[in-house]
Amino acid sequence: MTDWFTADPHFGHLTPAAARGFATAADHDAVLFQNLKGALLPGDRLFVLGDISSGIPDQEDRALRLLADVRDATGARLHLLAGNHDAVHPMHARSLAGHSRFLRTFDTVSAATTLKIEGKRAVVNHFPYDGDHTSPDRHVQWRPRDCGAPVIHGHTHSTDKVSYSKCGTLQLCVSLDAWEMRPARKDDLAVLVRQ
Template sequence: MTDWFTADLHIGHLTPARPRGFDTVEDHDTVLTGHLREMLLPGDRLFVVGDISSGIPDQEDHALAVLAGIRDATGARLHLVAGNHDAVHPMHARALSGHSRFLRTFDTVSSAMTLKIEGQRAVVSHFPYDGDHTSPDRHVQWRARDCGAPVVHGHTHSTDKVSYSLSGSLQLCVSLDAWGMRPARKDDLAALVRG
């Protein structure tokens, strides 16, 4: 069993597809789903760290269907740590009303979690402690408090896998932009922590 991490899938969303080098969402989504189908094996766990789509209801329904197809084809278990574009993130007034819809695709849905990497506790949140792809930082009220633990995140669409918070804490970006449209293995993150 392998634990995989990815973020900012944006299935069906042209705005992030273009900077990733795709002219159409179909091309973007074909490459993304191809990589997931190729890499995931039965019993693997894929942690999607936010933003499965643009958040527009039709695109979100499509993204959920695509991810359910990947789950069914690979036998992997899917877990969502919701992002700002996901209707189930608690920042959205209707977050609870859509929860059951997401649970038809994902085994679990949360706004944050922790895990151990290299023997130390790490935070998993769509948001880094500090940083954004716009200025100033958005959604600061939903960011984890920086107490020195590494954070595994998406949101920034950074091509850099590693950054540091203003307090010097390690930030590990698992956005598709940082990992060549592929998920990162937990072992890959451990290597960055050892770094």
């Protein structure tokens, strides 16, 4: 079993697709679908760190179908750490209403979790401690508190895999933009933690 991480797939969303060099959202989605299908094996776990789509209901439904197709084709288990564009993130007033719909695709849906990497606890969240692709940082009330544990995150669409918070804490970006449109293996993140 391998643990994989990705963030910000934005299925069906032309703006990120264009920023990633695709002429259409459909072309973007097809490459992402194939990359996920090619990486995952039965029993693997894929942690999707939010923003499966733009949040527009029909795009979100399509993203859920595509991710269910990935799950069914690979036998992997999918876990969502909801982002600001996901209807199930607690920042949205009707977030609980969408949980059953998301749980048809994902084994679990939450805003955050922790796991061990290189023997240390790491926070897993859509948001980093600090940083954004805009200035100033948005959604600060939903970000994890920096207590010194590394954070595995998305949200920023950064091409840099590694950054540091204002407190000097390691931040590992698993956005597709940092990993050439492919998911990151936990072992790859462990290498970054060791450096």
